[in-house]
Amino acid sequence: MIPRFQPAIGADELRALASPPPGAVERFEQAFAAHFACAHGVAFSYGRAALWALLQALEIEDADVIVPAYTCSVVAHAVTLSRNRCRFVDATLADYNMDLDQVEQAMSPSTRMVVATHLFGFPLDVDRLRAIVSAAEARFGHKIWIVQDCAHAFGARWKGRLVAAEGDVALFGLNISKSMTSIFGGMLTTNDSELASKIRAWRDAHVTPASATKALARRAYLVAAATAFQNSVYGAVRWLQDDTPVLSRLTKAYHRDEVIQFPPDYQDAMLDVEAAVGLVQLARLDGFERRRREHARHYIDGLRAPSDWTMPPFVDGATYSHFVVRVGDRGREVARFRRAGVQVGEVIEYSVPHMPGYAAPSEPNRFPNSRMLSEHVINLPVHPTLSDSERQRVIDAVSAVAA
Numbered sequence: 496m497i498p499r500f501q502p503a504i505g506a507d508e509l510r511a512l513a514s515p516p517p518g519a520v521e522r523f524e525q526a527f528a529a530h531f532a533c534a535h536g537v538a539f540s541y542g543r544a545a546l547w548a549l550l551q552a553l554e555i556e557d558a559d560v561i562v563p564a565y566t567c568s569v570v571a572h573a574v575t576l577s578r579n580r581c582r583f584v585d586a587t588l589a590d591y592n593m594d595l596d597q598v599e600q601a602m603s604p605s606t607r608m609v610v611a612t613h614l615f616g617f618p619l620d621v622d623r624l625r626a627i628v629s630a631a632e633a634r635f636g637h638k639i640w641i642v643q644d645c646a647h648a649f650g651a652r653w654k655g656r657l658v659a660a661e662g663d664v665a666l667f668g669l670n671i672s673k674s675m676t677s678i679f680g681g682m683l684t685t686n687d688s689e690l691a692s693k694i695r696a697w698r699d700a701h702v703t704p705a706s707a708t709k710a711l712a713r714r715a716y717l718v719a720a721a722t723a724f725q726n727s728v729y730g731a732v733r734w735l736q737d738d739t740p741v742l743s744r745l746t747k748a749y750h751r752d753e754v755i756q757f758p759p760d761y762q763d764a765m766l767d768v769e770a771a772v773g774l775v776q777l778a779r780l781d782g783f784e785r786r787r788r789e790h791a792r793h794y795i796d797g798l799r800a801p802s803d804w805t806m807p808p809f810v811d812g813a814t815y816s817h818f819v820v821r822v823g824d825r826g827r828e829v830a831r832f833r834r835a836g837v838q839v840g841e842v843i844e845y846s847v848p849h850m851p852g853y854a855a856p857s858e859p860n861r862f863p864n865s866r867m868l869s870e871h872v873i874n875l876p877v878h879p880t881l882s883d884s885e886r887q888r889v890i891d892a893v894s895a896v897a898a
């Protein structure tokens with residue numbers, strides 16, 4: 496079975512687990528920020544905790560935060576748990592990012608922040624976003640913060656410029672499903688020194704060191720994940736996960752999409768062992784992203800897509816954290832691929848404003864694109880460890896379906 500994704504955990508990462516040097520977190524922060532042309536990095540336990548902390552460090556409360564309707568639910572949870580309101584904006588069908596016309600319309604005197612997710616690694620138009628935000632700032636007379644959510648788009652570029660360096664601050668998630676990992680973890684990067692000091696001061700006052708037990712558990716988790724996603728054992732793992740409760744903790748326990756809450760350890764500091772793994776992965780990130788783009792290029796050029804498929808565009812500056820295709824009947828496609836030995840994902844199978852904690856029952860027909868995408872997307876494997884021959888097997892499986 497070709498897995499839908501696979502973390503690229505090698506000998507260096509496992510070695511980094513053995514004896515992480517003290518101060519690894521600071522080193523990781525600096526190296527990470529520098530990689531994305533930012534002067535400052537501040538590390539957290541999760542990406543969601545980083546956004547939640549940012550809102551509080553900026554003393555933003557009871558305000559409107561513009562977020563995509565179609566994105567990872569933790570973004571909305573961070574806004575809600577910091578006692579702010581999500582102002583959702585629907586996706587475009589061109590590249591699944593927020594519709595910037597609707598961002599412009601969503602601006603109000605209560606808007607204090609825009610979270611611009613570069614979904615699936617597609618860079619959104621950071622220049623137009625900046626212009627929209629500047630106009631709103633002039634109209635309402637206060638600062639509106641732009642957060643580039645780069646959790647899918649680490650090295651993504653708009654017109655050659657890293658999107659991570661284009662807003663006020665960039666947000667990254669670093670769990671094993673991301674383009675690189677520090678086991679878990681999140682990061683904020685910025686070129687604004689005053690903002691960096693504010694975030695750091697807030698973090699140091701509110702975040703506590705993680706326990707030694709947790710440091711051990713994190714090591715065990717990475718070893719388990721690295722093993723479980725090896726192709727040779729993956730079939731058995733799927734069985735254990737789908738048909739028995741044994742492994743559900745491995746991938747599900749820390750994230751229940753529909754509940755507006757954070758994992759219990761979200762106010763912990765990033766561990767040195769997480770940062771040590773992150774440093775190894777950071778050095779490999781450019782290679783990972785090159786390989787993902789290469790896979791995407793081959794799919795776009797080589798796939799004979801069935802007539803009810805809509806392929807994603809090839810975008811030069813995109814990072815293809817996921818290779819997302821819209822299909823007519825998702826259940827049928829997932830089953831067909833499974834029979835061909837390929838696991839495809841159903842990434843973001845919800846529309847956030849339609850989720851229980853957010854649903855506005857009076858307006859069930861708003862955000863039609865977000866709802867449609869949540870029901871019709873599948874993602875093909877593009878992880879960097881996917882071999883050329885595995886990629887060809889995916890292409891052949893599609894051709895068999897199209898025939």
Ligand SMILES: *Cc1c(COP(=O)(O)O)cnc(C)c1O
Pocket residue numbers: 541542543544566567569570612644646647667668669670680681
């Ligand atoms: C993963 C992710 C985050 C942060 O996730 P954590 O799991 O909290 O680290 C933020 N935004 C998007 C779009 C994501 O996919």
